[in-house]
Amino acid sequence: MIRSRRPVFRRAWLRPLLGDRSAAVAPMFAALGAVLIGAAGFALDGGLYYVGQRNLRAATDAAALAAAQNPAQAAARARDSLSRNGYDPAILRSVELGRYCADAGLGAAQRFDASMALCPGNGRVNAVRIRTGKPARQFLMRVLGPANPLPDLSASATAARIDEAGIGISSGVLTVTNALVNSVNDLLGALLGIELRLSAADVEALMASNVDAGLFFDALAQRVGESGTYGALTARTVGLRDLLAAAASAADDSATAATLSLLAGQVGNGHAVPLNGLFGLGVWKNMPVGGADEKPALRAGINAYQLFSYAVQAGNGAVDLSDAIGAVAPGSSVLLAAMATGPMDRPRFSFGPAGETSVSTSALRLQLDVGIRNVSLLGVPLIVVKLPVTIDIAAAQGQVSAIDCPDTAEQARDTRVTVQAGSGLVNAYIGALPAGAMTRPMPPLSAADVRSVRIVNVLGVVTVDSRAVAQPVMGASGALVFGPGGQGSIGRPGSPGTPASIGNGAQVGPLLTSLVGSLGGQDGLQVTLLGSCLPIVCDATRALARSQLSSAVVNPIAGLVGTTIDPLVTDLLAALGVQLGHATLWATGARCGVPVLV
Template sequence: MKRLLRERRGAAAVLVAGALPMLFGVAALAVDLGMVELERRRIQGVADAAALAAARDTGQAAALAATMVAASPGRYPLTTGTTTGRYRAEAAPDARFVAGAADPDAVRVTVRSEVPTVFAAIFGTPSVAVERRATARRLDLASFAVGSRLASLDGGVANALLSGLTGGKVALSVMDYNALATAKVDLVPWLKVLGADAKIEVARFDDLLKAEVPASTILGSLSRQVADPVARAALASLASAAKGTIRLADLIDLGEMGRQGDGGAGLLRIDTLDLASNVIQGSASGRQVAIDLGAQVPGIARTRLWVAIGERPNRAPWIAVTRDRSPVIRTAQTRIYLETQLAAQPLPGISLASVELPLFVELASAEARLEAIECRPNAVTLAGRPAPGQVTIARADPAALPDFKTPVALADARLLETLLVRVEGRAAIDLGANESFQTRRFDASAIDAASVQTIRSSTPVGGIATSLVQKVDLRARLLGFLPLPLDPIVRGVGGQLSLIAPVLDPVLMSVTGVLGVGVGEADLWVTGIRCGQPVLIE
């Protein structure tokens, strides 16, 4: 018995027998959990693909998800659950997906499988349930713009304005401006090229838009993207004159697409005149420009022009991609003061008299919003309203124009002033601040052709200056001691104003056209539409 107690042979077998449960547990951890992890990764990919497929058509989400899951290869059978709802990006992370909401635009897909175990079955666990989910959102995207565009521009006025904004010398012809207005650029692919030209490496478009980029680099890159040689040369000329930098995020909001780094071809096709003008305005060191047009306006002895450009309310972008119905696109506030002097003409009782006409124009922002997107067939409905404002025959202090927080003090216009007589007057057209939104529908052919539809103020405005002159209240005052008949003088001044007014209308329309605003009207156009673009969000 003592010998048996001292015998140690066979002890290893006892140790092995005692360690077997632990060895099986380690095997279960290494083998069974490895199989479970592989299956978890597999069905996550299946869930992602099913969610993307279902988000294309939320009305058939369950069938589309089930079809995608059934077509996925794998060793173990899968079950699927599908929930539709709406996605709210502005909400807290755990509240962004609202299940069962009306007009669903998002789908959450849950995929489950059972992975049989090998070693864990010994401990009473014959299989492990694996479940993964994915959420995808359908993006119905539309891009659009609001402004005022002209079929042709007065080259001299536009050149003077852009020269003042850039601080350089801009000398483009009317043909150049027309080429810029008709040349289109595909905005999103161009942004990728711009990143390379500016030597900015970013993963997302939003990061590029937030970077400070020289205006000359932007316009130079843009010139290489247009096919028309006239437009290309015009953009190169603007690039050489441009100074300063700009954050393109102040002009462009890509919405959901901003998180991407590629794609979006054909979604935003815009004309290069609009883009170049907004880049120049955004990069200008000064927001006020004084222009002396001299006698280059036909029939006018002298014309001086002051233009002040304000900010867009809430720094809203010039162009946006969105499906939100709130106002998203607004033109900049604008103030224009124009002093015009007609060549001296004989008036009754006065051998030579020079008639002057000061005009003050103040425009708020025109705005537009996306009202509806229709898919199959594609169509977009926009709602817009023109810029409210005021057009006045009155005197103003040009130094007060840039302060948009303070109303500009206006005084009666001195239309004629001599040693003997003074003729004063004032007239105003108020463009209603309570203008209601007007809707315009763009079908697929109108979108492809970039057709422009115009909304007009309820206040009738024909020619700006012409409408004012027809309403002006003229008052004459005798300054000297010699008796003079005043009625003929007043009629003579009114006749001279009637000659000036039609000449001034093209000047004002050229200025507002370059700045993208209009007096009593606003142009709407849709630059692109994309229906049913699915994007994974969880």
């Protein structure tokens, strides 16, 4: 019997084969080769993507900074920057203009306002957001087609540039005389309810120097315990002593600091000053206190006298001053009977970009009692004739319309600030004012509002009523330029700079002369005769009485205008920071912004 050997042959063949490991990698490579190639490709192309994304982001940041330097040419400047950094300008996907909101309460993405509605600024662009994109360099991952996990390169960047200026408004450079110092002490002392004792040297020190605005706000915040924003600080009501002490600590000039400290000791903290409306803060508004003096913040000043005068006025409405100020001439007297200021619709000091930085003086109403002694009528001596004279002065105002920053190394020297300024309408009246005319809010007056007032009553037989309205002096307006070639120069903390004025030529003398002259008109003096008399006799007596009064009242008042009333009113207005018929502006500082990524 023959046995089959096939199983023996199979076992002999398989035994060495099963123990052989020399070709084990080949199947693994065959199975995992695609995975290994994919991993290597992803590592290579992923590294290239990371480097490309980083470089594109850096180039996009640079392009945004270049565009923000001049938003009007944003697209062209962005393409030029990309080209200079080795990129095809065609990678620029979009250029978006907007405003940057300097608000610590907003997230980074929210601070760019493309709608131009969330941030103040009157629609002026100060920020640019750009987006770029391009395909990524790929060597191996492209074979995956739609399954390729690496997207195209893309980047976005937002940059802002904020040019700022500080402005103030006042009566300008005043000549400090004894009469002006007396008006300052009498008028501001009356508003404070104290006896103010400033010398001519004190007033000069205040008028000639600025305090550093940033240091002042920070010092005031520390004194009143404000740890929030500058906007929260200026929404407070503070004591005048705290305000003056903070100003003293921020004054560069030692004489100014000493005078402010002297004032702080005199006034006490009983006089409350509402800061709301006194300062316009611009981009400082939402900044936390403590940062206004840090670079590159605006360094601007606040005139020390203006700060004191406006702070005093901000704390009061109408004040009876009949016993506070008087000027006496032979046979006559002039008293300031009352003063009223209108509500503040613009700040007195403002800091910020063009288009949103404005200031104004107070709208003022002064009521004078002009007394004429030794007047006789129809042979009957009159002790005194009192005429109520009212001077109505609309607010002067100014707004920064442009900040021109040249592309030069000497920006601080060559920068120009343009302010659109306007002086206020001026009216004068003799007569009775409507109710509430000397209280806040101050209503505007027209000729129809002024009624005749009785100035003479002789034994109930002869009465004389008076009413007169001067022709209004219209305000003037125009552009004032501060900087090279302009009417004024730009100041800085410690130095007020040179102011510039725009005026309509209004002066107290001509204005009141026109007013007094109108008393001689048909409706100026109304004489009434009581009792019975023939019409012809009454008419003749009335004409005689009007003639006598015209010479006995009008002539002395006309003489008082140039010698007593004119300088009195001029000094009173100057003490309040107002020059009749003029708008005097100060550029207290300027900063050309540096584009920054936001």
